[in-house]
Amino acid sequence: MKVKKVTLHLVGMKLVSPFKSSLEVVSSRESILVEVQDDDGIIGWGEVVAFSSPWYTEETIKTCWHVIEDFLIPKLLKTEISHPDELEYLFQGIKRNHMAKAGVELAIWDLYAKNHSQPLASVLGGTRKKIEAGVVIGIESIESMLNKIAIYVDEGYKRFKIKIEPGKDVEIVNTIRQHFPHLPLMADANSAYTLDDINKLRELDHYNLMMIEQPLGSDDIFDHSKLQKELNTPICLDESIVSFENARKAIELGSCKIINIKAGRVGGLQEAKKIHDLCMRHNIPVWCGGMLETGISRAHNIALASLPNFTIPGDISASSRYWERDIITPEVSIKEGLIEVPTDPGIGFEINREMISKHLMHSRIYC
Ligand SMILES: O=C(O)CCC(=O)C1=CC=C[C@@H](O)[C@@H]1C(=O)O
Numbered sequence: 001m002k003v004k005k006v007t008l009h010l011v012g013m014k015l016v017s018p019f020k021s022s023l024e025v026v027s028s029r030e031s032i033l034v035e036v037q038d039d040d041g042i043i044g045w046g047e048v049v050a051f052s053s054p055w056y057t058e059e060t061i062k063t064c065w066h067v068i069e070d071f072l073i074p075k076l077l078k079t080e081i082s083h084p085d086e087l088e089y090l091f092q093g094i095k096r097n098h099m100a101k102a103g104v105e106l107a108i109w110d111l112y113a114k115n116h117s118q119p120l121a122s123v124l125g126g127t128r129k130k131i132e133a134g135v136v137i138g139i140e141s142i143e144s145m146l147n148k149i150a151i152y153v154d155e156g157y158k159r160f161k162i163k164i165e166p167g168k169d170v171e172i173v174n175t176i177r178q179h180f181p182h183l184p185l186m187a188d189a190n191s192a193y194t195l196d197d198i199n200k201l202r203e204l205d206h207y208n209l210m211m212i213e214q215p216l217g218s219d220d221i222f223d224h225s226k227l228q229k230e231l232n233t234p235i236c237l238d239e240s241i242v243s244f245e246n247a248r249k250a251i252e253l254g255s256c257k258i259i260n261i262k263a264g265r266v267g268g269l270q271e272a273k274k275i276h277d278l279c280m281r282h283n284i285p286v287w288c289g290g291m292l293e294t295g296i297s298r299a300h301n302i303a304l305a306s307l308p309n310f311t312i313p314g315d316i317s318a319s320s321r322y323w324e325r326d327i328i329t330p331e332v333s334i335k336e337g338l339i340e341v342p343t344d345p346g347i348g349f350e351i352n353r354e355m356i357s358k359h360l361m362h363s364r365i366y367c
């Protein structure tokens with residue numbers, strides 16, 4: 001494959017309702033859509049999932065645009081590629097900037113799969129025809145969280161994640177458990193606690209949570225290893241796992257029993273696959289995280305989650321969970337809590353260019 005043209009589209013989309021975690025309230029979302037075209041006119045799509053400000057990781061939409069434009073695209077346009085795994089080597093001189101790299105890498109995977117007339121899920125090694133859908137409820141009033149959970153239960157979701165923070169944790173979990181005693185429930189703290197909060201975190205052990213996601217510092221696998229020894233509830237790491245090497249060390253230290261894999265956070269689908277395989281060898285189940293993304297990244301997530309060790313429903317919900325109208329056709333929908341893995345080549349969804357134009361803030365072509 002020889003990429004002859006790259007187009008970056010910056011879009012801005014309003015969420016159907018604001019999403020609050022312990023770190024930030026997100027009401028609208030900027031995303032960079034990466035469109036690559038090869039010599040034969042075949043097009044692949046990727047998405048950069050960094051946010052506009054560096055609250056979740058250090059990257060932002062602006063840093064990603066800069067890194068992609070000034071460093072990644074010039075390398076890409078100069079190089080003949082036979083497989084997406086070659087990008088790791090091509091981009092190795094550029095430190096970190098995982099979300100920028102992943103945006104480009106995802107587009108190359110889509111292009112590669114379309115070039116081979118294969119669904120992306122198949123070329124990644126996926127084995128599932130359908131994946132189980134999970135949904136996330138941000139920090140809101142307890143009444144509103146209970147209402148939302150009831151609606152999502154009716155919609156068939158298989159796993160429910162709530163966001164927690166100090167002062168909005170045990171009481172909320174306790175109330176939810178009173179109303180939904182058997183709900184497959186987990187809590188994500190986005191690093192809001194320290195080891196000083198160990199008694200509070202121990203209280204959560206009484207509520208049969210599937211896991212507690214990222215309770216401690218985003219770069220702290222050591223304290224997580226201490227905490228996991230004190231808790232019965234499995235710890236799942238999100239922000240702390242930015243590479244295969246992190247995952248290896250976290251597993252060796254016993255810092256977690258579950259890992260949330262996001263292709264954007266780890267630099268792309270190839271690294272995500274490597275972490276998946278490592279976890280599988282160590283009996284660590286994984287699930288696919290979400291980033292309040294458009295249908296393009298959501299489609300990549302569906303393909304990734306079709307791999308065999310994605311045994312826990314991820315944060316992959318219907319397009320309508322976040323968007324009035326998504327930018328892919330058909331939109332992602334849930335039937336009996338399941339999402340079908342597309343069988344058409346590449347990501348298996350059409351891109352709705354009209355919707356992209358509607359939300360376009362800026363675009364640029366490189367060739
Ligand atoms: O449904 C989704 O897309 C997942 C939403 C979600 O939980 C998150 C999105 C982005 C950053 C975080 O707050 C977070 C997470 O930590 O997993």
Ligand SMILES: [Mg+2]
Nearest residue numbers: 188213214238
């Ligand atoms: Mg998380």
